[in-house]
Amino acid sequence: KSPPPKELVQKRKFLKRQKDKDMFETVEEVFDTSTLMAVYELMRRGVIGELFGTISAGKEARVYCAKSPEGKDLAVKIYLTNTAEFRKGIRKYILGDPRFEQIANRGLRRLIYAWARKEFRNLKRFAKAGIRVPEPISVYKNVLVMEFIGENCKRAPLLVELAKPENKLSTEEWQKIFDTVVDYMVKMYQKAKLVHADLNEFNIMYWQGEPVIIDVSQAVPLSHPYADEFLRHDIQQIRRFFSSVGVEVPSFAELYSKITGM
Numbered sequence: 001k002s003p004p005p006k007e008l009v010q011k012r013k014f015l016k017r018q019k020d021k022d023m024f025e026t027v028e029e030v031f032d033t034s035t036l037m038a039v040y041e042l043m044r045r046g047v048i049g050e051l052f053g054t055i056s057a058g059k060e061a062r063v064y065c066a067k068s069p070e071g072k073d074l075a076v077k078i079y080l081t082n083t084a085e086f087r088k089g090i091r092k093y094i095l096g097d098p099r100f101e102q103i104a105n106r107g108l109r110r111l112i113y114a115w116a117r118k119e120f121r122n123l124k125r126f127a128k129a130g131i132r133v134p135e136p137i138s139v140y141k142n143v144l145v146m147e148f149i150g151e152n153c154k155r156a157p158l159l160v161e162l163a164k165p166e167n168k169l170s171t172e173e174w175q176k177i178f179d180t181v182v183d184y185m186v187k188m189y190q191k192a193k194l195v196h197a198d199l200n201e202f203n204i205m206y207w208q209g210e211p212v213i214i215d216v217s218q219a220v221p222l223s224h225p226y227a228d229e230f231l232r233h234d235i236q237q238i239r240r241f242f243s244s245v246g247v248e249v250p251s252f253a254e255l256y257s258k259i260t261g262m
């Protein structure tokens with residue numbers, strides 16, 4: 001019988017080191033060796049201490065709760081490197097963005113690494129512009145580590161969840177959230193010079209009395225050929241959602257002019 005291949009040995013060694021065995025049984029099914037090694041590398045670098053359960057399992061990425069070696073909560077977003085949807089889903093955002101066009105033509109894996117780095121950089125750019133986002137901590141290959149929005153691995157609610165009848169937010173509270181989101185949109189456009197391009201009640205969390213913008217990987221610079229189209233769509237999504245929770249939203253034209261300053 002021949003010895004197991006190097007990859008498998010590495011993988012077994014990696015798995016043996018994990019404290020939370022159940023967690024890695026789940027992770028092992030979903031991810032390839034290269035992804036496990038990337039998580040391992042972030043542990044070696046002292047970014048991640050322990051990895052815990054799944055917060056979200058989407059088509060393009062999975063989000064886990066983790067702890068830093070100091071015991072601070074972290075969100076670890078791992079992009080899947082093996083789905084056709086992923087490729088289709090992100091192409092329209094990457095093509096036309098001079099920062100990523102070149103990369104887009106190379107291999108899928110590298111494309112996904114670039115996508116993770118793009119989310120990291122967009123988070124930085126948003127934060128610098130004064131928009132509340134999860135603080136980006138580290139990115140390595142297809143693994144992005146950021147501030148956990150929530151407490152003790154219990155994530156904060158999304159606006160869509162906050163809108164459920166049992167949460168009963170007053171119109172005044174919704175109005176305040178709306179005003180903040182519009183303020184963020186102004187800052188995104190005028191300071192960060194990016195359009196989120198997927199802004200809606202599923203990509204805004206609510207934590208400590210403030211909306212927090214998430215899922216910024218697809219955000220594009222204002223020079224992107226579809227930037228204006230994406231912005232118009234974002235505005236419509238935000239108008240639709242906030243009017244559904246009772247906010248008297250300004251007209252599209254008014255919002256558009258406020259956000260773009262034109």
Ligand code: ADP
Nearest residue numbers: 055056058061063075134147148149155214215
């Ligand atoms: P996807 O592209 O898979 O939708 P998201 O970035 O939207 O990825 O994250 C998916 C889900 O994971 C979110 O809806 C939210 O519930 C959770 N999540 C994402 N980022 C964080 C974070 N920083 N802290 C806590 N939960 C998060």
